Amino acid sequence: MHLTKDEERILKGEYGEGTQKAMELLVAIGDAYDAEKMIPVSRAHAASSGQEGDLYFVELLANGGARCKVPTSTNPVYDIEYFHNLFDFIPKDEAEVARRVMEAYKRVGATLSWSCVPYLAENIPLYGETVAFSESSATPYVNSVIGARTNREAAQSALAAGVVGKTPKYGLLVKENRKGTHLVKVQTALKDEFDYTLLGYYVGKQIGYGTPVFTGVTRQPSTEELINFCAMSNVSGAISMFYIPGFTVEAQTVKEAFQGDAPQDKITVTSRELKRACEELQTTSGKIDFVMLGCPHYTLKQVKEVARLLEGKKIHDGVSFWVCTSATTKMLAERTGYVDIIERAGGHVVVDTCIDEPCWIAYKNKVGMTDSPKCAYYRRFKDVIVSRLQDCIEAAIKGK
Template sequence: MLLTDDELRMRDGADGEAVAAAMDLLIRYGDALGAERLVDTRNVAGTMTQPSPAKARLVAEGGWAKAYAVINLDCDRDIEIPRMKVPMCQLQHGFGDDAAGLTSYPPQLIQLQDDAESYFSERGVNILATCTPYQVGNLPVRNEHCAWMESSAVVYCNSVLGARTNCEGAASTGAAGLTGKIPYWGNHVPENRFATHVVDAGVPVDSFQEWGMFGYYVGEAVQEARPAITGAVGQPDLADLKHFGAATATSGGVELFHIPGLTPEAPTLDAAFGGRPAPEAIPYGEAERRWVYETLNAQGTSTDVDFVLLGCPHASLDQVARIAQLLEGRRIRGELWVMTPRALRTMADRNGYTRAIEAAGGRVLTDSCPAMSKAAPAGTRVFATDSAKQAHYLPAILGIEAWFGTLEECVDAAVTGRWRGGLA
């Protein structure tokens, strides 16, 4: 790759061993991708505090510097980790203290994570601990080059915000934080951001559930391509677009979508395709809608629900408020968890939403989710969720049955202990 004088200096050790290792990784990474150069970034979202048995072993051998070197820099030398060169945040990680004792999640991993937070916050990492960093302060601007992990965050960043990132990994984000560089390829390149497909909604997409089901179909239809959305779509809010993008990245590998007249890079369908002719549209009608619903509910056989999970991706404050309203004067059977960023949990506490949910027997938890931490309440056999992403992943991760439906149906299941949902 073509390197600038500053990049050569970093590679040759002018800023220390850790930065040199980071540059070496980025050069190897860029070469493998066919990138001709690196690009500056001042917005990195990665993962370094999330605990695991492998990370615990590395920490025991050489502390958090050793763990970061091996996992985030692909380096087996003993090196010191300096302060991050550019703003960097930690995405969601393992369960924290608020989930202690609720599952079989090992308490030693909670302690390990606490230690990691102290270490990395001292090195300039913002511990946002959420899959939705854009909800709690990390809000890149249009055309800003970012280096983000987490599929649902990446597709929101590219599509809704109009910033530019590929779906990065622990190593590339770890190196980007120390250098302020990332390979210039993929979604960073303007011509790679134009739409490749059209998916046309022939049925109304006008609710949280409908946006999730439509997104699941779009991802299945286009896989890793870039869809432009047309047809009978209503005005979405933040939660709808969050749910839609997460679903496209779950059933496919979508990192960028366009909704002409709504998303920033597509004022028109013509603009979404960069002036090139749009292909024939892929239809989404009643048959496709029913296929999605039946696919997401194919894991459910027993209608006895032990556990209801809400907030994937992490719930917005408006979503938490709505859950609190639906639970007013009611009592939950089994377990109901609402996952949200810790910063929004503080706001939910202040507004009385947490109190209302807890009064009904529910819990408002932060930092993680059952899929990320691979843990659910003891004895869970059947869970219900309004998240297409969790309905897709959690049965495979935990071996439990899933029901997918509306928020109202999920709250009803939490109160009655029975699944009574159905496709309207």
């Protein structure tokens, strides 16, 4: 991969050891993908976690004096103060890893958003921007809904791009690589967020790695429906981009989405496929111990709906109820009274927190219910029921 004189100086360590380590990773990726050169990025999102694989690299860069050159937001870890006030059996060594991760991201000058949906508030790309976003919903959302350009980054490569301000030019940063691969014919009504959740899970599993192009979608999907599709298609598959011609921004026709090529394969989705996908996600039924919502982090609209469904009601004494969201969303939800309603019902609204963290160890041998196959996949608990939000609320009140 060709490097400019300035990039060569970074690689030699003239800008500090931490920035050098970031450049070494980017050059290795560029060489692996036969990239001809590096190109500037305007922003990045690192899918940080409170786990050791993330800790090693961010501390390596921080200890070497690296600082983010472009805005670089962060994925959730967990709200250490909140959870340690509630639970006294979170493993101390794992809690220390989480603390060190959060401190190291602060030292490299990242935007401490601790949210898996940064593209809604804290770090919003514009159409046509080149960025480096990791996180399962973020990559396809940024490529498809916003029309910016990003590869399917790892937490480490996204952070490295944020530090250097550049990334190798390969993959989805090249127009011809953004063409559709599979034609998906939707032959059922997609009524709500949960239908898009199931659509994402089913299509991801059928395609694996690819770029689906959808027909049969008859109305503009909502922000939440698109977020759910993006996240769940990367639970069962690896979908970094998709097209819904007429509704997503980059192609107005099927022909344009495929750049004139024929699809590699065709898939038909009816209500039967969505029903089977839902059935496949269940591992139990009956009594539940907790409800977990917000994977990906809930938007203000979703928190409002939880409050509406819980207003004047009480969560069952034997059920814990959790809503994960961003600090930005919780602040607005507090101002508008939604958090008060949920807390009066007996629920928790928590920020900065991912489902896949050691703070949930209290539920290791419990039965959970969620509206998210992604939450079910991480499953920091024994068994799971996956269903619509309304069903989750009803079960939280009844205990089953």
